[in-house]
Amino acid sequence: MAPPAAAAEGVAPDPWVSVTPEGYYRFTAPQATVQEIVGGTPQVVELQGNIGPAGTWSDLAMDPSGTDYPTQVGILDPGLYYYQYTATFPDRTKKSFRNPDAPAAISSKPTWSTFFVPGPSVQWMSDVANGGDVAELTYDSPAAGDERTTLVWTPPGYDAERAEAYPVLYLLADDGQSADEWTELGRARQVLDNLAAEGGLASMVVVMAEVGGADPRAELLDGVVAAARDAYHVADDASGQAVAGIGTGAEQALTLLRTDPGVFSEVGAFSVEFSQRPADPNRSEVAAINEGTDRVRIYVGNVLDPSYNKTHDLLRTFERTGVEHEFDGVDPDTGGTWDTWREGLRDFASRVFQDDAGHGPREGHRPLDRKYTAPATGSISTPHVDEDGIVTFETGTQFKDAKDVTVWANWAPNGAWFRVPMTRVGDRWRLQMGPLDGFYYYRYVVDGVDVKDPEDKVNTLTGVSPLFVPGETDRMLGDLPADERGEVSLLTYDSAVAGEERQAYVWTPKGYDANRAEPYPVLYLNHGGGQNYGDWVEVGRAPQILDHYIKDGAIVPMVVVMGNGNSPDFPAELVENLAPAARAEYNIADDAARQAIAGLSMGAMNTLNTWLTRPGQFGWMAAFSGGLFFNTPQFDPALVNAETRMARVYTGDVTDFTYQATMDLLELLETNGIHHEFAGVTQGPHGFDTWSKNLVDLLPRLFRDPANTQGVELRAVVPEGEDGVLALSVADDGSGVTLDGPQNTGTALRFTGQLPTVTVTDSRSVSQAGVTGWAVTGQAYSFESATRLLDGKHLGWTPRLESPRAGLAAGDARATALGGGEGLVVPGRLASATPEGRVGTATIGADLVLDVPVDTTPGEYTGTLSLSLFPVD
Numbered sequence: 001m002a003p004p005a006a007a008a009e010g011v012a013p014d015p016w017v018s019v020t021p022e023g024y025y026r027f028t029a030p031q032a033t034v035q036e037i038v039g040g041t042p043q044v045v046e047l048q049g050n051i052g053p054a055g056t057w058s059d060l061a062m063d064p065s066g067t068d069y070p071t072q073v074g075i076l077d078p079g080l081y082y083y084q085y086t087a088t089f090p091d092r093t094k095k096s097f098r099n100p101d102a103p104a105a106i107s108s109k110p111t112w113s114t115f116f117v118p119g120p121s122v123q124w125m126s127d128v129a130n131g132g133d134v135a136e137l138t139y140d141s142p143a144a145g146d147e148r149t150t151l152v153w154t155p156p157g158y159d160a161e162r163a164e165a166y167p168v169l170y171l172l173a174d175d176g177q178s179a180d181e182w183t184e185l186g187r188a189r190q191v192l193d194n195l196a197a198e199g200g201l202a203s204m205v206v207v208m209a210e211v212g213g214a215d216p217r218a219e220l221l222d223g224v225v226a227a228a229r230d231a232y233h234v235a236d237d238a239s240g241q242a243v244a245g246i247g248t249g250a251e252q253a254l255t256l257l258r259t260d261p262g263v264f265s266e267v268g269a270f271s272v273e274f275s276q277r278p279a280d281p282n283r284s285e286v287a288a289i290n291e292g293t294d295r296v297r298i299y300v301g302n303v304l305d306p307s308y309n310k311t312h313d314l315l316r317t318f319e320r321t322g323v324e325h326e327f328d329g330v331d332p333d334t335g336g337t338w339d340t341w342r343e344g345l346r347d348f349a350s351r352v353f354q355d356d357a358g359h360g361p362r363e364g365h366r367p368l369d370r371k372y373t374a375p376a377t378g379s380i381s382t383p384h385v386d387e388d389g390i391v392t393f394e395t396g397t398q399f400k401d402a403k404d405v406t407v408w409a410n411w412a413p414n415g416a417w418f419r420v421p422m423t424r425v426g427d428r429w430r431l432q433m434g435p436l437d438g439f440y441y442y443r444y445v446v447d448g449v450d451v452k453d454p455e456d457k458v459n460t461l462t463g464v465s466p467l468f469v470p471g472e473t474d475r476m477l478g479d480l481p482a483d484e485r486g487e488v489s490l491l492t493y494d495s496a497v498a499g500e501e502r503q504a505y506v507w508t509p510k511g512y513d514a515n516r517a518e519p520y521p522v523l524y525l526n527h528g529g530g531q532n533y534g535d536w537v538e539v540g541r542a543p544q545i546l547d548h549y550i551k552d553g554a555i556v557p558m559v560v561v562m563g564n565g566n567s568p569d570f571p572a573e574l575v576e577n578l579a580p581a582a583r584a585e586y587n588i589a590d591d592a593a594r595q596a597i598a599g600l601s602m603g604a605m606n607t608l609n610t611w612l613t614r615p616g617q618f619g620w621m622a623a624f625s626g627g628l629f630f631n632t633p634q635f636d637p638a639l640v641n642a643e644t645r646m647a648r649v650y651t652g653d654v655t656d657f658t659y660q661a662t663m664d665l666l667e668l669l670e671t672n673g674i675h676h677e678f679a680g681v682t683q684g685p686h687g688f689d690t691w692s693k694n695l696v697d698l699l700p701r702l703f704r705d706p707a708n709t710q711g712v713e714l715r716a717v718v719p720e721g722e723d724g725v726l727a728l729s730v731a732d733d734g735s736g737v738t739l740d741g742p743q744n745t746g747t748a749l750r751f752t753g754q755l756p757t758v759t760v761t762d763s764r765s766v767s768q769a770g771v772t773g774w775a776v777t778g779q780a781y782s783f784e785s786a787t788r789l790l791d792g793k794h795l796g797w798t799p800r801l802e803s804p805r806a807g808l809a810a811g812d813a814r815a816t817a818l819g820g821g822e823g824l825v826v827p828g829r830l831a832s833a834t835p836e837g838r839v840g841t842a843t844i845g846a847d848l849v850l851d852v853p854v855d856t857t858p859g860e861y862t863g864t865l866s867l868s869l870f871p872v873d
Contacts, residue, residue: 014099022653024655025076026070027062029045030069034087038095040089042089044061044087045064047059047073047083048085048086050081052412052418052420052433053436059419074414077121078117078118078119078121079122083115084111097111106181123194124190124195125342126190127193132156134152134189135151135152136150136152137207139227142218143214143215143216150179151183152205153208165235166205166234166235167235167242168232170220170224170225171345172209174250174273175249182208186345191342191346202354204353205228206349220256221263240265242265242266242267242268243266245268246271247272249270250270250273251269251274254267254296261288265292267293269314270299271341272298272307272311272314274310277310280317295351297325298315299341300331301334302334303335304334308330309371311368315327327368328347328361329362329366330366332364333435377394377425377430382453382465385467389435389470391433391436392430392431393407393432394429394430395429396454396455399428399429402446407443408444414685415685415689436469437470439466439477440467443464453465460534462539472820472821473822476545476549476826477692478544480551486508486509488537490504491505491506497567497572498573502578504562504582505561505562506561509557509558512557512559513587514586519588519594521558521594523561523597525560525598526562526565526598527562527603528602531565533562540695542560542695548826549700553829553832553872555699558596558703559582559587561579561582563578565599565603571606571613574606574610575610592616592617594703595618596622596703597621599624600624600626601625601626602629604625604626607623608621612635613634615635616642617643619644619645620645621647623649625658629661637673646702648677648678648679648701649677649679650662651679652681653682697779700779700827700868708870740752745819748816748818748852749852750849751849754846754847755846755848757843757845758830758846759842759844760831760833762833773832773835775832775833776830776831777827777829778867778868779828780793780865780866783862791817792863794816795823795824797813797830797846798846799844801831801844802845803842803843807833809834812829830844
């Protein structure tokens with residue numbers, strides 16, 4: 001789980017910022033310095049920046065430790081990040097600041113600093129050696145009468161004496177921005193340098209200016225343009241002049257189409273903002289615009305871009321009146337932010353003054369067919385999710401007197417918790433953000449106090465509320481239709497250990513038969529410290545995961561009991577109270593071969609204590625993010641090994657505070673000769689993002705016949721010094737298979753190959769098999785190296801039958817995560833047979849595909865594709 005190789009180079013000159021070996025950005029502010037800056041002792045210090053999902057401005061607490069206020073964030077996607085430190089006092093007043101020893105980074109935002117996380121995916125905005133030059137150009141403002149400054153980029157090899165003048169692009173800032181933001185946040189220098197180095201840019205000069213005020217037209221034409229012509233060898237005719245702007249700068253650029261048609265041959269508008277809606281151009285104006293302009297190109301972000309509806313109106317006006325134009329399409333990933341405009345600059349700059357530039361939208365951008373209407377104030381009580389993953393939160397009026405309200409949720413990188421500020425709207429507080437994708441759980445923070453969403457009337461046992469956003473990730477955590485789900489019921493029983501009546505949740509699979517002859521295997525699934533029996537249901541999404549697995553036919557049908565682990569003697573509570581009560585109400589087994597136990601954190605400790613001190617009770621054990629925290633019980637390794645079919649240990653990454661306890665546990669098991677498996681590191685903190693993944697991994701392994709499960713070793717190698725080269729071999733006999741490739745898909749490097757032949761032989765008699773067939777599933781586990789972990793979602797396949805016949809069926813193709821699917825991190829079916837087709841030998845193959853990020857760190861990666869054979873009805 002290492003950062004990109006050059007991550008440390010991306011740290012801004014802020015001495016309070018460093019990068020850990022794992023790729024987390026650590027911020028450490030000395031308490032004495034902070035208190036001197038803000039003039040007192042704050043109640044809270046936070047890091048604030050565009051570090052949230054989809055670049056959302058978010059707050060991260062910097063809790064005091066020793067003499068500092070430290071915090072960390074990561075692992076971060078490559079890109080540009082801007083941030084500040086903010087102190088909040090007991091009266092909820094706030095003061096933002098930056099490290100006074102760091103140079104000012106954003107001229108118009110004096111408290112902001114930046115850092116850049118490099119990587120191949122953002123190479124187009126990385127520094128280029130021997131690039132162009134950026135210099136200041138000072139001129140006298142014809143509109144305001146004062147002296148003003150612009151920035152001018154000249155291309156590598158700029159020659160002021162060459163015969164032909166350089167074409168020139170004028171970039172206009174938005175209201176409230178400075179011209180410097182084009183370089184400070186827009187990274188215009190790097191964008192242009194990279195385009196020039198790639199041969200994707202006309203040899204031109206770029207002038208960045210802010211032309212607001214009473215007469216923007218005069219400021220631009222008589223001030224900026226005139227000064228640029230005096231100082232640089234630039235064109236003064238329409239064919240050599242282009243203009244583009246952001247917000248009000250876009251309005252100024254478009255206004256010139258009407259007031260001065262033919263001055264600029266190409267015009268770009270990013271997130272256009274009109275001070276007032278202009279009248280439609282008349283026929284003569286339209287004719288002049290079309291005759292004098294070669295390109296008018298419009299850009300906009302998603303529905304969170306404040307100019308979204310205004311851009312819709314502009315496009316309709318152009319269509320209605322006949323103004324020739326291009327629309328880049330809606331950028332689905334970002335709203336009106338520098339992430340949107342930076343990419344827009346790259347696109348527009350690559351087109352201007354180019355005879356063969358295309359006219360359509362960029363790939364993946366969407367049409368803008370209708371205006372966006374947000375949920376009306378007062379119309380929603382729980383979060384509203386639209387079809388594109390934009391989420392709207394709105395409180396009731398109970399917080400109308402609050403000074404600040406945030407939404408606190410696990411949406412930071414790797415599932416950490418960030419607070420996102422809400423905005424007061426009348427007597428309510430509101431927040432729109434996204435696009436989001438997957439499962440989250442949240443609470444409000446009102447004037448610094450945690451408050452569960454008062455409108456959540458469904459989840460009553462935990463202090464958080466769930467939010468599921470359907471999308472490309474976390475399919476296993478989504479709800480199935482009601483008729484495809486198992487049942488969650490409540491078990492009430494008397495506890496002699498606790499001396500009270502207690503409750504537990506019990507999940508039974510779809511089709512559960514209380515009267516079937518063979519009892520169901522049972523998993524006792526335990527919560528963590530400070531939690532209760534509701535957490536795996538309300539937060540951990542255990543029922544949804546189980547429902548999906550049963551639908552996919554990928555697990556042995558079982559019953560899952562989720563009890564109350566808050567007990568002075570957990571082993572006795574479970575074995576002597578909960579388990580007998582569960583057996584009395586449900587058709588479940590009581591032998592080790594069909595009893596499993598698992599738990600998280602404190603529940604992992606309780607699980608381990610029960611497994612070790614009650615040998616012969618549980619044949620299957622799993623510990624998530626936990627060890628023997630307080631003491632090591634006495635146990636007999638031989639007795640523990642005798643009945644244990646599988647003991648599997650999981651941990652989050654180094655941000656999981658129980659990481660070292662898990663390492664100590666592994667050493668204890670190894671030292672005592674106890675058979676166990678280590679699942680490797682799950683990238684994520686001490687939270688349900690990690691534990692739900694652990695449960696997804698665990699369930700297909702439980703109650704399996706080891707004879708019907710085989711592993712195929714997978715190796716992936718990225719050679720040092722050869723960026724983006726990845727070779728995969730698949731071997732079950734030592735020969736290995738090397739995949740062909742790579743093919744650059746634009747977003748990933750793709751390699752392809754063949755799964756070694758899989759053969760299934762079924763010679764069971766009818767009396768032995770009954771009316772069952774069989775199925776083979778495969779599940780990929782993380783590829784690990786010393787530097788990085790590649791999740792199993794990067795591997796996909798397309799199964800095929802080598803020996804087709806009636807009653808045999810190949811499984812569905814499974815696309816990789818980078819190919820729009822979920823990969824084989826969740827088991828996929830390789831093939832299946834009905835009772836008609838099961839008998840005899842079946843030969844199965846599959847085309848494998850490995851899609852990896854373009855910034856995959858060099859190194860050798862090893863992983864396993866586990867194939868399981870089991871009977872199915």
